[in-house]
Amino acid sequence: MRRVLALLGHSLALALLALALNFFLLRLAPASPFAALERDDLGTVFTAEQRARLEAHYGLDRPLWAQFLAYFGRLFQGRLGESFYFNQPVTQVIVPYLANTAILVGLGFFPALLVGLLLALLSVAFHRTPLEGGLFTTMILLKSLPPYFTAMALLLLLAVLWPLFPTTATSLPGMGFGENLRRLFLPALAYALWEVGTIYLVARGALFSVLGSPFVAYARAKGVPESWVYLRHVLRAALPPLLARITLLLAGSLGGVFFVERVFAYPGLSTLALAAVGRFDYPLLEGVFLVSLGAVLFLNLLADLLLAFLDPRTREAA
Amino acid sequence: MPLLEVQKLSVAFPKPGGYEEVLREVSFCLEAGETLALIGESGGGKSVLIEALLRLLPRESRVSGRAFFQFQGRDLLAMPLREHRSLLGQKIAWIPQAATEALHPLLPVGFQLAEPLLVRGIPRREAYARLVGLFRALDLPEEALHRYPHQLSGGMRQRALVAGALATGATLVLADEPTKGVDVLRKDQTIALFQKSRVLNPGMGLLLVTHDLPFAQALAQKVVVLYAGKVVEEGKAQTFFQGPLHPYAQALLEALPERGFKPLPLGLGREGRGGCPFFPFCPEGSMPCEEGDPPLFQTPKGRVRCWRYGDTGP
Amino acid sequence: MKIAILALLAPSLGLLALSFFLPYPRASFPAYLPPGPGHPLGTDDAGYDVLSLLAYGARTTLGVGFLAGSLATFLGAGIGGSAGLWSRLEAPLMRLTDLFFAFPRLPLLILMSLYLRPDPLNAVLVLALFGWPDTARTLRPLVAGLRQAGYVRVARSLGAGGVYLLTQHVLPQAWPLVATQWILEVRFALMAGAGLAFLGLTDPTQPDWGVMLFQAFNRTETFLGPYWIWTVLPPALALASLVLGLSLAVLGRPRQLDPRLGG
Numbered sequence: 001m002r003r004v005l006a007l008l009g010h011s012l013a014l015a016l017l018a019l020a021l022n023f024f025l026l027r028l029a030p031a032s033p034f035a036a037l038e039r040d041d042l043g044t045v046f047t048a049e050q051r052a053r054l055e056a057h058y059g060l061d062r063p064l065w066a067q068f069l070a071y072f073g074r075l076f077q078g079r080l081g082e083s084f085y086f087n088q089p090v091t092q093v094i095v096p097y098l099a100n101t102a103i104l105v106g107l108g109f110f111p112a113l114l115v116g117l118l119l120a121l122l123s124v125a126f127h128r129t130p131l132e133g134g135l136f137t138t139m140i141l142l143k144s145l146p147p148y149f150t151a152m153a154l155l156l157l158l159a160v161l162w163p164l165f166p167t168t169a170t171s172l173p174g175m176g177f178g179e180n181l182r183r184l185f186l187p188a189l190a191y192a193l194w195e196v197g198t199i200y201l202v203a204r205g206a207l208f209s210v211l212g213s214p215f216v217a218y219a220r221a222k223g224v225p226e227s228w229v230y231l232r233h234v235l236r237a238a239l240p241p242l243l244a245r246i247t248l249l250l251a252g253s254l255g256g257v258f259f260v261e262r263v264f265a266y267p268g269l270s271t272l273a274l275a276a277v278g279r280f281d282y283p284l285l286e287g288v289f290l291v292s293l294g295a296v297l298f299l300n301l302l303a304d305l306l307l308a309f310l311d312p313r314t315r316e317a318a
Numbered sequence: 319m320p321l322l323e324v325q326k327l328s329v330a331f332p333k334p335g336g337y338e339e340v341l342r343e344v345s346f347c348l349e350a351g352e353t354l355a356l357i358g359e360s361g362g363g364k365s366v367l368i369e370a371l372l373r374l375l376p377r378e379s380r381v382s383g384r385a386f387f388q389f390q391g392r393d394l395l396a397m398p399l400r401e402h403r404s405l406l407g408q409k410i411a412w413i414p415q416a417a418t419e420a421l422h423p424l425l426p427v428g429f430q431l432a433e434p435l436l437v438r439g440i441p442r443r444e445a446y447a448r449l450v451g452l453f454r455a456l457d458l459p460e461e462a463l464h465r466y467p468h469q470l471s472g473g474m475r476q477r478a479l480v481a482g483a484l485a486t487g488a489t490l491v492l493a494d495e496p497t498k499g500v501d502v503l504r505k506d507q508t509i510a511l512f513q514k515s516r517v518l519n520p521g522m523g524l525l526l527v528t529h530d531l532p533f534a535q536a537l538a539q540k541v542v543v544l545y546a547g548k549v550v551e552e553g554k555a556q557t558f559f560q561g562p563l564h565p566y567a568q569a570l571l572e573a574l575p576e577r578g579f580k581p582l583p584l585g586l587g588r589e590g591r592g593g594c595p596f597f598p599f600c601p602e603g604s605m606p607c608e609e610g611d612p613p614l615f616q617t618p619k620g621r622v623r624c625w626r627y628g629d630t631g632p
Numbered sequence: 633m634k635i636a637i638l639a640l641l642a643p644s645l646g647l648l649a650l651s652f653f654l655p656y657p658r659a660s661f662p663a664y665l666p667p668g669p670g671h672p673l674g675t676d677d678a679g680y681d682v683l684s685l686l687a688y689g690a691r692t693t694l695g696v697g698f699l700a701g702s703l704a705t706f707l708g709a710g711i712g713g714s715a716g717l718w719s720r721l722e723a724p725l726m727r728l729t730d731l732f733f734a735f736p737r738l739p740l741l742i743l744m745s746l747y748l749r750p751d752p753l754n755a756v757l758v759l760a761l762f763g764w765p766d767t768a769r770t771l772r773p774l775v776a777g778l779r780q781a782g783y784v785r786v787a788r789s790l791g792a793g794g795v796y797l798l799t800q801h802v803l804p805q806a807w808p809l810v811a812t813q814w815i816l817e818v819r820f821a822l823m824a825g826a827g828l829a830f831l832g833l834t835d836p837t838q839p840d841w842g843v844m845l846f847q848a849f850n851r852t853e854t855f856l857g858p859y860w861i862w863t864v865l866p867p868a869l870a871l872a873s874l875v876l877g878l879s880l881a882v883l884g885r886p887r888q889l890d891p892r893l894g895g
Contacts, residue, residue, distance in 0.1 A: 156864075218420040
């Protein structure tokens with residue numbers, strides 16, 4: 001229990017730090033935040049009225065510490081500010097896009113996880129056969145290619161050369177469920193293909209390192225059938241660090257998802273982030289960044305918790 | 319026919335530049351209902367012998383020889399792996415040496431011990447009942463069954479493994495240092511348990527690998543001494559413990575506190591120099607010892623690999 | 633294997649060399665010319681010669697990648713090595729490392745690109761800024777282990793100073809690991825740099841493989857006709873072969889796993 005609290009505290013500290021970073025970055029940007037907004041090459045100029053409104057919103061007319069407190073106060077109320085471009089609260093703007101990205105990740109990651117684990121198990125069971133060698137090499141190749149490359153390759157093969165799927169994944173109102181699934185298929189597949197390589201390699205490594213353990217020999221000596229040895233003993237022992245590592249993988253793959261989204265013009269967080277960047281919509285961008293960071297921190301915490309839960313030994317350790 | 323007859327078992331492991339021979343043509347017989355103590359120093363190859371019989375040695379090792387098991391009279395080392403595996407946990411049980419590593423860290427102890435029974439289709443209730451009885455005899459609390467290995471002490475884990483092996487009702491029990499880390503009181507209980515098991519399971523043969531000599535003396539009917547991978551003495555336990563023949567065995571006994579507490583000579587014998595490997599340490603060594611490795615000589619008290627008994631004839 | 637690696641790295645290096653022989657790309661040709669005489673790879677939507685773009689793009693893409701990767705490795709090795717050698721520094725440095733390590737690189741890069749001018753130098757800095765923790769984390773256990781090693785202690789007791797220890801003992805041992813990390817960092821920087829360009833976050837006026845892809849994907853006609861064959865494939869394949877080559881180069885090398893995650 002104490003451990004859980006420690007982990008929570010650690011995550012919280014990290015989150016607070018990130019928020020502070022976010023806060024100060026904006027204010028540390030060239031002289032006035034609005035100077036950055038008024039880039040000559042884009043011809044944006046603010047009227048006095050707009051400037052006053054912005055200053056009031058950011059509370060820039062007040063001392064820095066007051067601003068900081070106000071900022072945090074707003075955050076804890078769940079208000080991330082208002083988007084310049086959309087003229088709506090940031091949270092409202094983000095939610096649908098966030099949901100889309102989450103769907104994509106879910107649809108891609110879980111199949112990749114299952115397939116990766118299964119293939120790793122098979123790899124270990126059929127070690128030293130030429131098939132396994134081929135599988136290993138294929139996986140390495142898959143994982144080495146940048147996600148946008150895999151996505152592009154899929155796009156070319158299955159949407160352009162052989163038009164089985166739509167080339168863009170934007171959803172139009174009135175699309176039925178089947179149609180929606182069709183448009184999700186390629187991006188999810190692209191993401192899954194990219195992740196499965198890493199998952200497979202990590203799982204394979206973990207399983208092999210467990211394979212040499214004495215308890216595996218003991219299990220065999222008890223007459224336990226080979227399949228059970230793998231499933232109940234080897235996998236079980238490898239699972240805690242493996243799942244923790246995979247959760248961290250998920251956290252790190254956020255960037256990759258962005259690329260896949262771009263290739264297929266999928267309306268997820270990346271679309272929002274880039275739109276915000278293009279329009280200098282600071283509040284929106286802050287919001288997207290915070291959400292991303294929150295997801296990553298949550299996953300980090302989840303990884304540590306998973307480890308504690310699955311491995312009774314860590315529970316005892318203070 | 320004996321329960322287990324080992325004929326010229328040799329094991330070698332690959333090493334840079336060739337192979338290292340760990341066991342050289344070891345032969346002995348274990349009769350049904352008998353306890354055979356396999357004695358020797360750590361690293362002398364005793365565990366390797368058991369692992370060879372269990373066919374758990376790494377793929378790269380070289381194993382030769384035969385091990386005839388009474389069940390169907392077949393050679394354990396030659397039969398198809400699947401058949402061999404079906405004997406394990408049913409007719410042959412193993413008490414491994416390092417109890418800490420032999421137990422899976424993430425599975426409850428009771429489950430692991432009951433596993434050989436469960437995979438045979440024996441209902442859970444009965445399996446656990448058997449274990450509970452054995453646990454009681456070894457002074458282990460019943461709730462240990464539901465605990466994880468790291469929650470038990472080293473001695474408790476070792477005793478749990480003993481219980482697990484006996485629960486299978488196997489006819490051949492291969493025990494590798496079953497008293498490691500176990501205190502004197504519990505050792506006595508272990509002795510009592512093994513003796514009781516013999517009563518309940520009359521044909522049970524126990525191959526006891528140990529360097530705990532008092533423990534061996536309490537249980538064994540036959541003793542085999544290993545040195546540098548070879549059998550150097552073999553005989554009835556009673557006569558052996560009264561007066562062993564081989565100088566190495568004598569040194570082993572003299573090292574015991576009760577018998578003089580004399581320190582053992584360091585290290586194992588020289589390799590590749592020819593001659594008796596124990597020669598550098600032998601207080602009785604003489605010329606023939608330096609030149610040739612002696613064969614096993616038969617004496618009225620048993621067999622010895624020592625030139626001193628040479629004149630009694632091989 | 634070595635042949636495969638060289639074969640994969642060759643096109644990129646070849647293109648880089650080529651950039652010194654070709655004129656700087658200008659939008660002076662008709663758009664979407666298919667590959668043919670005068671334009672071995674055709675022209676893109678704005679009339680730039682694709683081959684020139686590819687060659688000059690090699691300069692930017694490779695330059696940013698290698699610089700950023702090297703900087704990240706250097707920083708990481710410095711911090712990780714220091715943490716390993718001087719136990720007093722270990723805790724604070726590693727805490728700092730963990731902090732930077734937790735941040736998701738890509739969203740952060742996107743965020744930072746907003747505040748900084750999108751020129752290649754800034755890209756290098758940003759990529760390196762969050763790249764060093766990986767090397768630091770990998771190197772520290774090795775160095776810390778070395779510090780305890782018998783022969784190092786002996787050297788110390790004989791009066792060896794920090795610099796001597798570093799050059800004679802630590803560096804030779806740590807070198808293979810650092811080299812592996814360097815390749816990995818460069819690979820990531822290449823992918824990320826090109827990725828950021830692909831997302832449109834870098835200076836579109838600088839020729840770059842990622843920018844080429846960005847332009848191509850921005851045009852709806854790219855996939856409606858055969859245009860993608862010479863506007864998308866060349867930069868994509870160039871990138872892929874380079875990244876793949878680097879990945880293969882890392883395959884057999886020693887790589888230390890994060891002890892926190894070990895099985």
